[in-house]
Amino acid sequence: MKKRDFEALYGQIPEAAAIFEKWILIYANQAFRELFRLSGDLDLSWARLFPFSPQGYGIFEIPAMRPDGSTFEAEVVVMPCLGSEGFLQQVLVRDISYRLSCEEKLIQNERLAAMGKLAGEIAHEINNPLGGILLYSKLLKEDLGPESPLLINVEKIIKLATRCRIIAKGLLNFGRPESQEETLVNLNQVIQEMFSLIEDHRLFRQIKVTKDLYPALPSILANRSQLEQLVLNLIINAGEAMEGAPGELCLRTAFHQDRSEVEFSVSDTGTGIPDDILPRIFDPFFTTKKGGKGTGLGLSISHGIVKGHRGRIDVETSPGKGTTFRVYLPVRGVPKEW
Ligand SMILES: Nc1ncnc2c1ncn2[C@@H]1O[C@H](COP(=O)(O)OP(=O)(O)OP(=O)(O)O)[C@@H](O)[C@H]1O
Numbered sequence: 001m002k003k004r005d006f007e008a009l010y011g012q013i014p015e016a017a018a019i020f021e022k023w024i025l026i027y028a029n030q031a032f033r034e035l036f037r038l039s040g041d042l043d044l045s046w047a048r049l050f051p052f053s054p055q056g057y058g059i060f061e062i063p064a065m066r067p068d069g070s071t072f073e074a075e076v077v078v079m080p081c082l083g084s085e086g087f088l089q090q091v092l093v094r095d096i097s098y099r100l101s102c103e104e105k106l107i108q109n110e111r112l113a114a115m116g117k118l119a120g121e122i123a124h125e126i127n128n129p130l131g132g133i134l135l136y137s138k139l140l141k142e143d144l145g146p147e148s149p150l151l152i153n154v155e156k157i158i159k160l161a162t163r164c165r166i167i168a169k170g171l172l173n174f175g176r177p178e179s180q181e182e183t184l185v186n187l188n189q190v191i192q193e194m195f196s197l198i199e200d201h202r203l204f205r206q207i208k209v210t211k212d213l214y215p216a217l218p219s220i221l222a223n224r225s226q227l228e229q230l231v232l233n234l235i236i237n238a239g240e241a242m243e244g245a246p247g248e249l250c251l252r253t254a255f256h257q258d259r260s261e262v263e264f265s266v267s268d269t270g271t272g273i274p275d276d277i278l279p280r281i282f283d284p285f286f287t288t289k290k291g292g293k294g295t296g297l298g299l300s301i302s303h304g305i306v307k308g309h310r311g312r313i314d315v316e317t318s319p320g321k322g323t324t325f326r327v328y329l330p331v332r333g334v335p336k337e338w
């Protein structure tokens, strides 16, 4: 077979196809050239393109290396075919890096779900003794009377135990299976509760926090645990964008009576989002966080939650200066008293 024949055979197929002779590349179709970013002469050895895999026939999942040194995970089919001077190696290659990274993230996600369940169970165990501590310290407070010098210590116990209860309650909600139930939810309250869960986290230690919560914000008919998740995702992203450095976080709510909508916004003075990645931030599994720190699901889940409540989410960002995420949720079927 001549090069012309290879081109007639493989030139039109969309998969990356190539022919090797004695494991040296002698023909590559357009898709193969693009995948390996080949420019001039071929003459590359199998070992150069697939450094970690022995020469042999079959179907493999192996790392591939381009001449420019970049690598990707490949699915490779290697079959013998008859040339004019003996056997040649007919090779089909597909880049499976994306599929593998999705699989990896799905596994990671299942692990996270299992951890959420475990955290919920532990929180349940802690919640009951905490209730006892609170009850007995309140009884003690009553017994001591208002003049006692010990009162201040008992009040500290009550305050700290109450805080532990809020944290345990938050963990319990995480561990619970998702309910579809909608109730009247006050977004200001959700923000306060979720923020108190994480305000002591190292991410927020150097952050100046402003809460500008609209005092007469109407309650909305919504799934409370989903709104909690939405608020947490946005606040954590903001904290992560400031990377533990000094910065400002503003949590704001507003009521747009004309459109019958409540608004919740989170502004940070973090890294901002570069133009080239902005269109992808709501994609599932899209993350810029290295070392398994992010699953890339936070914003896609948040987007789903907002859509599920027939709302909108938008983002305004300035690279190097900061980012504001705004969520608008309709006030639906709410009694008149607000
Ligand atoms: N406030 C923000 N400032 C700068 N970049 C942000 C901000 N919020 C999100 N991003 C960018 O959007 C990407 C996707 O966010 P998303 O919340 O979906 O995933 P993640 O935070 O990376 O991971 P996870 O939420 O699963 O821990 C982030 O990796 C980051 O690059």
Ligand SMILES: [Mg+2]
Pocket (backbone or CB within 6 Å): 233, 236, 237, 294, 297, 298, 299
């Ligand atoms: Mg996130």
